[in-house]
Amino acid sequence: MDEALIECLEKKELEYITVREICEKAGVNRSTFYLHYENIGDLLNECVEYTNAKCFERYAPDLTDVGRRLGSERPEDSIFISPEYLRPYLEFIKQNKRLYRVVLDHQELFRTRKTFSKLFEDIFSPALQKFRLPKEEGAYIVHFYLGGITAVVREWLQNGCADGVEEIVGVCLRCVWGEFKD
Numbered sequence: 001m002d003e004a005l006i007e008c009l010e011k012k013e014l015e016y017i018t019v020r021e022i023c024e025k026a027g028v029n030r031s032t033f034y035l036h037y038e039n040i041g042d043l044l045n046e047c048v049e050y051t052n053a054k055c056f057e058r059y060a061p062d063l064t065d066v067g068r069r070l071g072s073e074r075p076e077d078s079i080f081i082s083p084e085y086l087r088p089y090l091e092f093i094k095q096n097k098r099l100y101r102v103v104l105d106h107q108e109l110f111r112t113r114k115t116f117s118k119l120f121e122d123i124f125s126p127a128l129q130k131f132r133l134p135k136e137e138g139a140y141i142v143h144f145y146l147g148g149i150t151a152v153v154r155e156w157l158q159n160g161c162a163d164g165v166e167e168i169v170g171v172c173l174r175c176v177w178g179e180f181k182d
Contacts, residue, residue: 001023001026001028001033001037001043002037002043002046002047002050003025003026004021004023004024004025004026005022005040005043005047006020006047006098006099006102007025007042007098008022008025009102009105009106009109010098010101010102013106014040014044014106015076015107017031017040017177019034019039019040022040022043038058044109048110048111050057051096051099051103051110052115054092054096054162055088055089055092058088058089058091058092059085059088062085066122066123070126070127070130071125079147081145081172081173081176082173083169083173086149086168086169086172086173087165087166087169089167090153090156090165090168092159093153093156093161094161094165097160097161098156100153100157101157104153104154104157106152115171118137120142124142125138126139128141128142145176148172148175148176149172149176152168152171152172152175153168156168
């Protein structure tokens with residue numbers, strides 16, 4: 001039913017999607033839908049949680065131990081815009097192009113703002129403190145970086161992810177770190 005919901009969201013806004021449409025696309029009857037969900041919002045919540053979990057599964061355990069990385073004395077251990085973090089993310093996007101197009105077109109439904117706020121509070125803010133950047137500038141700095149990466153991903157998706165993951169990792173890193181060379 002998650003796939004059916006994504007297919008519907010490719011064509012119309014959530015408020016115009018019916019349980020009947022989802023069930024027809026999923027090949028199930030309405031009683032099956034209501035056995036698992038009270039409403040479409042519940043299905044959407046499950047879809048969001050499942051998507052986030054599947055994406056985070058791609059990261060090696062040492063990369064997900066953010067507390068250890070942030071507790072390190074070396075500021076460079078607190079850099080999270082790196083090939084090790086970008087590669088799994090971009091590979092997941094490439095393998096789930098349809099889903100990510102829908103996510104980018106319906107960011108409010110997929111609670112990207114809430115997810116970003118949590119990441120900022122738990123990861124980015126402590127990392128910025130390591131670099132002694134003013135706290136009041138932190139949100140702007142992180143929004144700038146993540147907004148740029150999102151713009152690159154959006155363009156990549158519009159091109160059908162034709163370029164390789166490593167090429168897009170390189171583009172993101174050059175944009176973030178300003179490593180444009182002749």
